[in-house]
Amino acid sequence: MPRVNRTIVLSLLIVSSSLFLLFQLYYYRKYVSKSGPHDISRTGHLTASDVQWQTVKKFLGLTHRFRLPVFLADISVLTLLSQDALRQHDRQEHEAHCSFLCTGRPVTSFGLHANLWKYDPDFLLAAEQKGFELLELRGKDPRLASLDTLSGEDIPLHFLFRLHGYIIQVVFLYERSGNYLWHGALRLRMNMDRGFAPFKLLDYGHHAGAYDRPQLILTVLDGLDIQVPRNISNFLYGQQHARFLECQYRDARNFLQLYPDDSSPAAVDFRRKAKSLLQVATRTLAHLNIPFWLSSGTCLGWFRQCSVISYSRDVDIGIFIADFRPDIVAAFRDAGLSLKHKFGKVEDSLELSFLSDDVKLDVFFFYEDGDVFWNGGTQAKSGRKFKYIFPRFSLCWAELLDLKVRVPCETLEYVTANYGASWSVPVRGWDWKSSPSNVKENGVWPLSEWEEVIQVY
Numbered sequence: 001m002p003r004v005n006r007t008i009v010l011s012l013l014i015v016s017s018s019l020f021l022l023f024q025l026y027y028y029r030k031y032v033s034k035s036g037p038h039d040i041s042r043t044g045h046l047t048a049s050d051v052q053w054q055t056v057k058k059f060l061g062l063t064h065r066f067r068l069p070v071f072l073a074d075i076s077v078l079t080l081l082s083q084d085a086l087r088q089h090d091r092q093e094h095e096a097h098c099s100f101l102c103t104g105r106p107v108t109s110f111g112l113h114a115n116l117w118k119y120d121p122d123f124l125l126a127a128e129q130k131g132f133e134l135l136e137l138r139g140k141d142p143r144l145a146s147l148d149t150l151s152g153e154d155i156p157l158h159f160l161f162r163l164h165g166y167i168i169q170v171v172f173l174y175e176r177s178g179n180y181l182w183h184g185a186l187r188l189r190m191n192m193d194r195g196f197a198p199f200k201l202l203d204y205g206h207h208a209g210a211y212d213r214p215q216l217i218l219t220v221l222d223g224l225d226i227q228v229p230r231n232i233s234n235f236l237y238g239q240q241h242a243r244f245l246e247c248q249y250r251d252a253r254n255f256l257q258l259y260p261d262d263s264s265p266a267a268v269d270f271r272r273k274a275k276s277l278l279q280v281a282t283r284t285l286a287h288l289n290i291p292f293w294l295s296s297g298t299c300l301g302w303f304r305q306c307s308v309i310s311y312s313r314d315v316d317i318g319i320f321i322a323d324f325r326p327d328i329v330a331a332f333r334d335a336g337l338s339l340k341h342k343f344g345k346v347e348d349s350l351e352l353s354f355l356s357d358d359v360k361l362d363v364f365f366f367y368e369d370g371d372v373f374w375n376g377g378t379q380a381k382s383g384r385k386f387k388y389i390f391p392r393f394s395l396c397w398a399e400l401l402d403l404k405v406r407v408p409c410e411t412l413e414y415v416t417a418n419y420g421a422s423w424s425v426p427v428r429g430w431d432w433k434s435s436p437s438n439v440k441e442n443g444v445w446p447l448s449e450w451e452e453v454i455q456v457y
Contacts, residue, residue, distance in 0.1 A: 049102035053222060055166045056101050056108055058130055060224055063110075066123040071216050071227035073111035073171060075203045075239060076103040078232050081221075101222045107167045109203045113181075114172040119156065127161060132168075135160040135196045137205075139184045142246050143176060147253050147306065157184040158205055160197050167197045171204045173211065178404035180397075181211045182244060209242035210397035210404060211235075244397045245407060247306040255305050259426050267310035273359045274298075274308045275401040277315050281361060282403065284335045288325055292317045293395055293406040295364055295375075297430075300419060302400045303411050311428055314360040318375065321350065321365045328352070328363075337361065341380070342455040349376025349385055349442070349453075366390075376442065377432060380454050385442040386433060390417045 063070050072078065080100050101108065124134055137158040144152030159170035173181040186205025188194060199205075214229040221228075229235035261267075285292050294302055296316035301309040308315070324346055329339055337354040344350040344365075352363040364375040373393065377386035393408040408414040415423050420437035433439065445453050 048104075049098045051164050052102045052108070052166055053098045055163045055168065057224055058163065059127075059132070059161060059168045060226065062123065062127055062130065064225075066120055066126070067117075068123065069113045069116040070110040070170065071113075071214070071229065072109075072221075073203070073235075073239075074103075074107075074109040075236065076105055077101060077108070077221075078228070078236055081228065082232050082236070098222050101224070105201065106165060106198055107169055107201050107203070109169045109171065111171050111173050111183075114156075114174045131163055133162040133196075135162070135192065137186050137188070139187065141174075142182070142184075143174065145246075145249050147249055147256065158186050162196065167202075169197075169202055169204065175213075176210070176399065176404070177402040178399050179213075180404045181213055183209050183211075203239070208244040208246065209239070210244040211238050211242055241395070242397065243409060245409065245411065247302065247399065249306060252304065252306040255424065261305070261307070262310045270310050270313065270359065271308055271401070273357055274315050275403065277356050277359055277361050278401065278403055278405065280332075280335050280337065280356065281315070281317060282405070284331050285319075285328075288328060288331055290319060290323045290325060290328065291395065291406060292319045292363075293408060294318075294398075294400065296362070296418065298400075299407055299411070300415055300423060302398060302405075302407060303415050304424060306400075308401070309426075313358075314362055316362045316364065318364050318366050321346065321367050324350070324365060332361075339457055341457060343378035343380070344376050344453050345449075349378060349387075351376060351378065377439075378445065378454060379433065380456055383445040383447070383450060383454065384433075385445060387440045387442040388418065388436055389438045389440065390414060 062068070077100050080103070124136075127134060136156060137160070138154045139157045141152030141155045155174070156172050158172065159168075161168040161170070171183050173183050176182045183204060185208045186199070186202065188199075212234075214235050215231065216227045217230045218225060218227050220226070281292065293299070294316070295318035297309050297312040297314070298316040301307055301312070329342075329352065332354050333339065337356050340353040340355045340360060342350075342352055350365040352365075354361040354363070366373045366375045371392055372389050373391075374387050374389045377388065378384070379386075391410070391413050393410045393414055395406045396409040398405055398407045417438045418436050419427075427435070
């Protein structure tokens, strides 16, 4: 009898072991063998990468459920996805279960096409039910701001979701009239939890940003369906240079109350022609991959009155001489502009001027000299040279006449250098050789070079 009992017990153990083995195989095939990290590591515990992947997976499940049009905008992840990084990463892929999304950073960033999604409180409620904590950052809608209406309604700018110590940042990207996408700066209000997230580590929100609309493709990363920019390199470059400056409508309105804008037919016509000329310059220089910014009076007009100065009768832009291309003149001619004059040479004080109808486009080339930038000027009848010196500056995006354009980020310093401390007072009698605060005599062109450096058409 005892021998029979032992046989039965042994049989039961074999059956139980077989069933357990079958369960393990089923579990492995259904959950573990899928692309993406294991739910449980070899030690039997969730690793940091597993938790981060699970957090992203849970968030993406919500976005799919509520049709939230998000795309991957995380700089670290997109950098890994770039071609050079991919070739290096292929060698490590077999060793890592979460090859791209688990960056070791406590934040993953997504962009949201705000115009494609209607604000849905049910989405936020569902996120809370999944265990996410939410910090919602709102701000004024700049698209509704103007000289007549100084501030718009509150709109969502950023969502921060927190789960298991990880942050999912959702950046709201709004369409602006210049056919570009804009996001606002992330600013905490007094009653908000400053320990909610590692704010210094966020990719977005340190300042407002402007972007060309990215073309998106659907891909699979670590087993998850995610939309990413088709041209990742362009997106990353744009993110690095996305800082946006909003026009100060309140200051502009105060200025226009003191100095009313010219509303004559001639002034209205000039503003129309100036916008058209800026559009041509934007298209032409973008095709040549040459960045430019608003300079001189055009920059002053944007900064001081959120418009162009109607009595200036020209449009001024700046280009770094390092970005000069020999085919720039031909490109503007092909765009319908005629060359009015060419002063200087690439090595020294180059300046181009084009004409469209009766409005002039002045292109000033800027040179680097230690801790300053400068551009040159030439008097045609005498060959005298002038130099205009500016403190170093970086470039930001802005909007003028419903166009996305660049301006010096340090606009006040730039304008003050050119127009002095009284830049806010209009001056109609402006002499380019003596009026600017930053002008200096810079010698005279030798007569032997006049044919090259003084060309008037």
